[in-house]
Amino acid sequence: MPDLVEVPTPPVAPTGAVVSVRASGLCRSDWHGWMGHDDGIRLPHVPGHELAGVVEAIGDRVTRWQVGDRVTAPFICACGRCEQCAAGNHQVCDRQEQPGFTHWGSFAESVAIAEADVNLIALPDSLDFVSAAALGCRFATAYRAVMTQGRVQPGEWVAVHGCGGVGLSAIMIAIAAGARVVGVDVSEASLELAAQLGAETILGAGGVASAVKELTDGGAHLSLDAYGSAATAVNSVRSLRKRGRHVQVGLMTGVHATPPIPMDLVVAHELEILGSHGMAAHEYPEMLEAIASGRIDPQVLVGRTISLEAAPLALAEMDAHAHPGMTVIEVR
Ligand SMILES: [Zn+2]
Numbered sequence: 106m107p108d109l110v111e112v113p114t115p116p117v118a119p120t121g122a123v124v125s126v127r128a129s130g131l132c133r134s135d136w137h138g139w140m141g142h143d144d145g146i147r148l149p150h151v152p153g154h155e156l157a158g159v160v161e162a163i164g165d166r167v168t169r170w171q172v173g174d175r176v177t178a179p180f181i182c183a184c185g186r187c188e189q190c191a192a193g194n195h196q197v198c199d200r201q202e203q204p205g206f207t208h209w210g211s212f213a214e215s216v217a218i219a220e221a222d223v224n225l226i227a228l229p230d231s232l233d234f235v236s237a238a239a240l241g242c243r244f245a246t247a248y249r250a251v252m253t254q255g256r257v258q259p260g261e262w263v264a265v266h267g268c269g270g271v272g273l274s275a276i277m278i279a280i281a282a283g284a285r286v287v288g289v290d291v292s293e294a295s296l297e298l299a300a301q302l303g304a305e306t307i308l309g310a311g312g313v314a315s316a317v318k319e320l321t322d323g324g325a326h327l328s329l330d331a332y333g334s335a336a337t338a339v340n341s342v343r344s345l346r347k348r349g350r351h352v353q354v355g356l357m358t359g360v361h362a363t364p365p366i367p368m369d370l371v372v373a374h375e376l377e378i379l380g381s382h383g384m385a386a387h388e389y390p391e392m393l394e395a396i397a398s399g400r401i402d403p404q405v406l407v408g409r410t411i412s413l414e415a416a417p418l419a420l421a422e423m424d425a426h427a428h429p430g431m432t433v434i435e436v437r
């Protein structure tokens with residue numbers, strides 16, 4: 106079992122900030138870390154990468170932020186200087202840091218954020234900390250996967266395989282963009298949430314591709330594996346109509362890292378296979394505007410809030426006891 110213990114407040118780097126955490130999402134990637142699927146993690150460790158809070162300290166070379174600012178950050182904190190960052194692709198930064206993975210994260214009262222001028226994002230006053238905590242990983246990841254990598258168009262059919270936090274976010278975002286959406290999951294409770302968002306639903310793991318093709322009259326134009334397994338990735342690719350786009354959103358770890366993607370279909374049907382990895386801080390304003398306008402609302406995806414004291418058990422039990430929607434830890 107993980108433990109809740111007193112540790113020192115993290116030091117503030119010259120170009121970094123320390124954020125006083127108010128809310129932190131509990132994500133499947135945290136569970137992967139806890140299970141030992143991330144060999145970069147050294148114990149003792151503090152997980153947590155979907156954070157929202159208030160700046161409590163800034164380094165002396167930080168220019169854009171002040172103590173007291175309400176902020177969030179992407180889970181991939183970029184260096185701001187490498188070749189990828191120079192091209193605006195901070196989400197694949199060559200020297201990225203990830204709170205809760207490469208250093209101690211936000212299941213805590215305070216978390217250090219590297220390169221504050223590059224990575225912190227101001228929260229609109231209208232966005233509460235619990236909703237904002239859902240943005241940093243799953244909602245923002247879904248936003249980029251559907252809008253930027255997936256290039257969704259109004260009227261298209263979008264299939265979403267896996268209706269957990271990232272999948273439900275993708276469903277909401279795709280519907281707001283004018284797409285017709287089908288959600289696929291093995292959990293009836295998750296599909297109920299998908300249906301409430303306006304998606305058609307398919308229950309089960311077998312025969313998924315043909316069920317999607319029948320429902321969508323030939324296959325999805327865009328299909329996302331929002332879960333991250335060999336089976337869901339292959340189902341997603343097989344659900345596509347000709348010239349369709351598959352976006353891999355769920356992380357692929359361990360035995361799922363190299364799924365048997367049907368490359369015969371990829372060439373015969375001119376399919377596109379794309380990856381989507383978080384979202385750069387500079388892309389957030391467009392998403393925050395859509396939230397402010399009410400077109401999308403991460404708050405409705407929050408299934409429950411828990412205390413920091415309840416977080417260790419919730420993390421350890423994440424795989425065994427599924428809770429529909431997102432779980433967010435309210436820190437103070
Ligand atoms: Zn970089």
Ligand SMILES: [Zn+2]
Pocket residue numbers: 132133134135154155180242243
């Ligand atoms: Zn996450």
